Amino acid sequence: MYHADVVINLKKGVADPEGVNTKKALELLGFDVKEVKSAKIFRIILDAKSKNDAKKTTEEMCRKLLANPVIHDYTLRIMVK
């Protein structure tokens, strides 16, 4: 069993209204923040023959469903569970 952490980030230049509004809200609360960016994680547990195989499967999941290549970058971390 493998545990894959897929982090989905917005590409540079893509609007991040959630980040912008979180920054505004933190400032209204009195915090001095320079930047806030939002991102998503999917923690996936899957069966695979090897770590490399788990990585390939997870990359395919990103391409087919989890990430939109127009606006998203993704990073993977595969761990043995």
Add this chain to the structure above:
Amino acid sequence: MYHADVVINLKKGVADPEGVNTKKALELLGFDVKEVKSAKIFRIILDAKSKNDAKKTTEEMCRKLLANPVIHDYTLRIMVK
């Protein structure tokens, strides 16, 4: 300048419809997954006197705005930028 990665996870037992539906969608695409959990990251850039100070400020942000203690756990990672 410090870079704080705040990971907001749903607590154990709290419903995660996004994770459940992502799992279903992956299965419809032919992937064999055991579990999918969703989580959120806020990447915050802030000024602070020390790493410890940055950690304290970020913890306060979580308590006051970013995490809902009823349903969320959070983990922090503070890096010098």
